[in-house]
C-alpha cells in the first residue's frame with residue numbers, strides 16, 4: 001500500500017471514470033478523486049487506500065481545468081443525484097460519447113464504431129418531469145426534504161433541484177408547511193414510525209398538468225382538505241393522491257392509491273401521441289429528449305408502411321405507438337401487467353389499431369410465439385433494462401432473422417455485449433447514436449442500428 005488514510009496528495013486529473021469521478025496519478029498510483037474535473041490540478045485527501053490505487057476526496061482546486069464550471073446547484077457536491085455539474089456541458093457530451101465508444105471497443109470488440117454525433121439537450125437543466133423527494137428531520141428536529149446524499153439515506157436539504165421543474169418548489173413548500181402546522185411527523189426509516197415518507201411530483205411538459213402523490217406510512221393525512229386547497233392554488237394542478245406504503249423497505253411506492261382530489265392521472269404527449277400517466281406507471285423522465293430518442297429509433301427502423309415490427313420491453317407502449325404510425329403492424333412485449341394495461345389504453349386513446357400487446361417476459365413470449373405460431377418480423381426493436389437482453393431473446397432474434405434490429409439501451413456495457421453476440425451471427429452494426437437524456441449525471445442512452453448481413 002502506497003498511501004495512508006488521510007494523507008494529502010497533489011495531482012493532476014487526467015481522466016474521468018465511469019461514475020464521473022476524476023482520475024489522476026500520484027507517484028505512479030491511480031487515485032480516484034470524487035468531484036475532480038479533467039484538467040484540474042488539485043490536492044486530495046486519501047479516504048481509502050488499496051494496493052495499486054486509492055480513493056480520495058477533493059480538498060482544494062489549485063489550478064482549475066478549462067472545462068470546470070460553477071455548478072448551478074449549491075448542493076451539487078453532497079447530493080447523490082448529479083455527478084458532472086462542475087464539468088462544462090460540451091465536455092459532458094464528449095465524456096458520454098467516449099464512454100459509449102469505449103464500451104463498444106473493449107467489450108463489443110468493434111474496431112471502427114460507426115458513431116453519429118451525440119444528441120445533446122438545448123437546456124441541460126430543468127428537464128425532469130418527475131421527482132421523488134424523501135421527507136425527514138434535520139439534526140435540530142426541523143422537517144426537511146431534498147435528496148439522498150450519494151450511497152446513503154442522509155437527506156441533503158434542497159427544494160430547488162435544478163434538474164426538476166420550478167413548480168416542485170411550490171408543492172414542497174405547501175406540503176412541508178402543512179406538516180409543520182399540524183405537527184405531522186415524517187417517516188423514520190430506522191423505527192418505522194412517522195407518517196410522510198416521500199413526495200412524488202410529476203409534471204406534463206406539454207400539457208402543464210401537475211400530479212402530487214404523498215407516500216404515507218398509513219392511509220390518512222390529517223386535515224387533508226386544507227392541503228388540497230393550498231395545492232390547488234398552483235396553476236396546472238390536476239391530480240392529488242396518496243400512496244400507501246406501510247412496509248419497512250426502501251422501495252418508494254406501495255401498491256394502493258387513494259385519490260384526494262382531481263383525476264387519478266395526468267396526461268402528456270411525446271411526438272404527437274398522448275399518454276395517461278398514473279403515479280405507478282413508468283414514463284420517460286425527460287420527455288423532450290425522449291421524443292428525439294424515439295425519432296432516432298424510428299429513423300433506424302426505416303419503416304415504409306407495411307412492415308411487421310416487434311417492440312420488446314415496451315413499457316406503456318411509447319415506442320410501439322410511435323412505430324405503429326409508420327408500420328403495418330406492431331407487437332409489444334412487457335413483463336409488468338399494469339404497464340400493458342396502460343399500453344392498450346394509450347393505443348385506444350390515440351385511435352391506433354395496428355398494435356397488439358403481450359404480457360410476459362420477452363425471453364419467454366418471443367420464442368414461444370415464434371415456435372408455436374411462426375410469427376415473423378421485418379424489424380425488431382428492443383429497449384431492455386440495464387442488464388440487457390436475455391440470451392434467449394438474442395438467439396430467437398437470430399432465428400427470426402429480421403432485416404433490421406434497433407437496440408435502445410440505457411447501459412452501453414450490456415449493449416456492447418449483446419451487439420457482439422448479434423454481430424458474430426450475421427448482423428452488421430451500421431450506426432450508433434448516443435442521446436443525452438440525463439444532463440449533469442453520468443448516464444447515457446444509446447440507439448444502435450443493425451442490418452442483416
Ligand code: SAH
Nearest residue numbers: 313314315318334335336361362383384385
Ligand atoms: N420502451 C419503454 C420502456 C423501457 S424500460 C419506454 O421507452 O418507455 C424497460 C422495460 O422493460 C420496463 O418497462 C420493464 O418493466 C421491462 N422489462 C424488464 N424485464 C423484462 C423482461 N424480461 N421481459 C419483458 N419486459 C421486461
